[in-house]
Amino acid sequence: MSKVVDHLKGVFSGDAQADRVVPPSGFTARLTSFAAATMAFLTVFALALSMASGRLAMKWGDELTHSSTLRISAPAGQMADQTAAALRLLETTPGVATARALTSDEQRALLEPWFGPDLPIDALPVPQLIEIQETDEGYDAAGLRLRLQAEVPGAVLDDHTRWRKPLQQAAGRLRMLGWVSILLIGATTATMITLAANAALAANAQVISVLRLVGARDDYIAQAFVRRFTLRALAGAAIGTAAGLIAVMILPAAQEKGGFLTGLGFQGMGWFWPLLIPPLAAIVAFFATRAAARRALSELT
Amino acid sequence: MAYGYGGAELLSDISLKLSPGSFHFLTGPSGSGKTTFLKLCYGALTATSGEVRLFGQDVRTMNRDDHALTRRRIGVVHQDCQFLDHLPIADNIMLPLNVSGRDDLEDVANLKELMGWVGLGKRGDAYPPTLSGGERQRAALARAVIMSPDVVLADEPTGNVDWEMSQRLLQLLIELNRMGKTIMIATHDMNLIRAAKNNVQARVLRIANRKLQLAGADL
Ligand SMILES: Nc1ncnc2c1ncn2[C@@H]1O[C@H](COP(=O)(O)OP(=O)(O)O)[C@@H](O)[C@H]1O
Ligand SMILES: [Mg+2]
Numbered sequence: 305m306s307k308v309v310d311h312l313k314g315v316f317s318g319d320a321q322a323d324r325v326v327p328p329s330g331f332t333a334r335l336t337s338f339a340a341a342t343m344a345f346l347t348v349f350a351l352a353l354s355m356a357s358g359r360l361a362m363k364w365g366d367e368l369t370h371s372s373t374l375r376i377s378a379p380a381g382q383m384a385d386q387t388a389a390a391l392r393l394l395e396t397t398p399g400v401a402t403a404r405a406l407t408s409d410e411q412r413a414l415l416e417p418w419f420g421p422d423l424p425i426d427a428l429p430v431p432q433l434i435e436i437q438e439t440d441e442g443y444d445a446a447g448l449r450l451r452l453q454a455e456v457p458g459a460v461l462d463d464h465t466r467w468r469k470p471l472q473q474a475a476g477r478l479r480m481l482g483w484v485s486i487l488l489i490g491a492t493t494a495t496m497i498t499l500a501a502n503a504a505l506a507a508n509a510q511v512i513s514v515l516r517l518v519g520a521r522d523d524y525i526a527q528a529f530v531r532r533f534t535l536r537a538l539a540g541a542a543i544g545t546a547a548g549l550i551a552v553m554i555l556p557a558a559q560e561k562g563g564f565l566t567g568l569g570f571q572g573m574g575w576f577w578p579l580l581i582p583p584l585a586a587i588v589a590f591f592a593t594r595a596a597a598r599r600a601l602s603e604l605t
Numbered sequence: 606m607a608y609g610y611g612g613a614e615l616l617s618d619i620s621l622k623l624s625p626g627s628f629h630f631l632t633g634p635s636g637s638g639k640t641t642f643l644k645l646c647y648g649a650l651t652a653t654s655g656e657v658r659l660f661g662q663d664v665r666t667m668n669r670d671d672h673a674l675t676r677r678r679i680g681v682v683h684q685d686c687q688f689l690d691h692l693p694i695a696d697n698i699m700l701p702l703n704v705s706g707r708d709d710l711e712d713v714a715n716l717k718e719l720m721g722w723v724g725l726g727k728r729g730d731a732y733p734p735t736l737s738g739g740e741r742q743r744a745a746l747a748r749a750v751i752m753s754p755d756v757v758l759a760d761e762p763t764g765n766v767d768w769e770m771s772q773r774l775l776q777l778l779i780e781l782n783r784m785g786k787t788i789m790i791a792t793h794d795m796n797l798i799r800a801a802k803n804n805v806q807a808r809v810l811r812i813a814n815r816k817l818q819l820a821g822a823d824l
Pocket of ligand 2: 641
């Protein structure tokens with residue numbers, strides 16, 4: 305490993321002379337930079353997707369895991385009694401941190417988007433909602449349902465698992481998809497750089513044979529190519545990452561109640577991750593070119 | 606030692622030891638295997654049977670890095686000399702120093718003198734493809750000797766140069782020989798051999814009928 309580190313150092317400290325032994329090859333060079341730039345651009349989006357869905361999964365998880373709702377439907381006369389009974393029952397249920405009946409103002413706010421602001425909520429047979437905050441351990445939903453059935457017949461417990469699970473799962477999958485994309489992009493980058501390096505090595509067969517003739521070791525020759533491709537991948541990826549970040553920045557900003565799409569972007573420390581893309585691209589290029597050069601050189605006599 | 610390119614043997618029953626500081630000519634008709642023999646001498650080819658030792662090490666046991674290090678001790682002038690076409694000729698001549706990490710000021714001074722000697726003093730900035738055949742051969746010779754190698758193998762180094770220049774190149778090789786370097790020149794230029802014999806104790810090897818023979822003093 306220390307040998308690899310030495311090589312990496314060599315790539316950046318550089319030996320201008322060693323660099324010149326490989327002719328400046330215009331076309332494969334530009335292809336390498338272009339490929340690295342494109343892949344970096346795509347990686348920024350895959351990263352943004354992963355992080356946004358990660359945040360989403362966490363948010364849903366956090367908000368929903370620790371809260372559930374009890375809905376009480378009862379004739380107007382019994383509503384207050386049943387609510388009080390339910391609250392008493394909940395207070396003695398292990399795993400319930402707090403239970404609170406929503407006020408009619410709060411209920412009106414919840415219904416407002418559907419019925420408008422002036423809803424006479426007291427005159428309507430609207431169920432009473434009780435918001436339950438769970439402790440970290442949570443409560444036994446099945447047990448609670450049984451007790452409610454006995455003591456508060458009008459109560460329906462909604463512990464959100466039914467729709468929380470699939471949503472959380474979807475967000476988790478989306479995040480994984482993002483990471484898989486990043487891995488695939490990395491592998492594709494390695495493939496393209498390997499192809500470009502092979503083309504460059506084949507095009508420079510004479511250079512290699514002259515270098516061997518005058519006593520150059522394989523490492524010296526490989527280094528000249530590796531340095532070239534690593535620096536190109538680094539530069540290309542830096543441009544691609546910058547372009548990707550600008551594109552993400554000019555996406556509409558996430559709004560308070562924004563859905564998933566408007567939340568696509570980086571937040572806080574998240575801005576740090578894309579900065580790793582250019583060095584990672586350089587590392588991929590380093591190993592891809594080194595493997596290609598070693599293979600090509602070992603096949604020579 | 607013997608060698609063949611797949612088909613029949615080209616060289617058979619060869620047994621030779623180049624002692625340090627010796628001066629050899631290698632002659633033989635075209636196609637007799639002079640180039641092949643030189644390639645065996647610097648390890649570019651491996652004998653199909655028998656054993657070749659370079660500086661005491663069996664070629665078969667040498668890895669690629671060993672070969673690289675050996676080539677720093679053997680200056681080779683190819684018949685068809687190749688260069689890095691994108692670098693000026695002066696850089697090409699310096700190449701053996703650069704690839705072995707030795708390019709100090711003393712060597713730069715050597716370079717000037719050496720280029721003057723082979724008549725390329727004013728051509729240092731030219732690119733190899735613009736050189737004539739003779740200039741390329743002289744540049745290749747300069748490149749072969751810049752490292753002051755222990756052994757110089759030259760394959761028809763005077764093929765494309767005029768008589769006067771060939772005398773200069775020969776003089777350079779003779780000087781190197783006096784400094785203790787081992788020299789082997791493949792050529793079929795008998796005049797060159799005769800000229801050398803006046804200045805240096807040279808042995809003449811001849812390839813004939815797949816064998817390497819020591820030619821008599823009949824030249
Ligand atoms: N790479 C090769 N593959 C097959 N045959 C070769 C190769 N190189 C040379 N030869 C053959 O070997 C013979 C000797 O070639 P060479 O050593 O170049 O002779 P010389 O240098 O004395 O003219 C020739 O007949 C040539 O055709
Ligand atoms: Mg020949």
